[in-house]
Amino acid sequence: MKFSFRSMWDYKCPRCRKGDLYKAPFELSNPLNMNEKCPECGLDFMPEPGFYFGALIISYAISSWMLLLPTLLLVLKYDWSVNQAMIFSILLAGLTYFRLLRGSRSLYLHLMVRYDKSSRDSVNSASKYDQTFFK
Numbered sequence: 696m697k698f699s700f701r702s703m704w705d706y707k708c709p710r711c712r713k714g715d716l717y718k719a720p721f722e723l724s725n726p727l728n729m730n731e732k733c734p735e736c737g738l739d740f741m742p743e744p745g746f747y748f749g750a751l752i753i754s755y756a757i758s759s760w761m762l763l764l765p766t767l768l769l770v771l772k773y774d775w776s777v778n779q780a781m782i783f784s785i786l787l788a789g790l791t792y793f794r795l796l797r798g799s800r801s802l803y804l805h806l807m808v809r810y811d812k813s814s815r816d817s818v819n820s821a822s823k824y825d826q827t828f829f830k
């Protein structure tokens with residue numbers, strides 16, 4: 696299987712699915728504190744400057760739909776006032792902020808790197824990104 700939702704959800708390395716992407720499971724002061732390399736297989740989690748720009752777009756797309764649809768539903772179907780719906784939307788954004796921020800990076804890395812059973816202690820080179828989810 697190429698893509699593992701479980702591995703992405705648990706913030707595991709996409710190549711070996713064992714090493715952790717982040718140094719601490721819940722670090723509010725620095726939520727994007729990632730390991731530089733996978734502690735298990737040595738995959739470089741920062742392959743190039745600006746690599747996670749794509750994760751920003753994923754995060755934006757998910758959060759905008761995740762906030763817009765319930766807010767519209769509350770206002771149009773359940774007759775909430777716009778102010779009430781905005782408070783709900785802000786609370787929902789606050790509750791999902793951490794998960795969405797980390798999850799979008801994890802999803803982006805999982806889309807770019809394919810699972811490789813034999814990756815343990817392999818040489819860390821650019822060739823690891825040759826075969827991605829899209830190929």
Ligand SMILES: [Zn+2]
Pocket residue numbers: 708709710711712713714733734735736737738
């Ligand atoms: Zn790994």
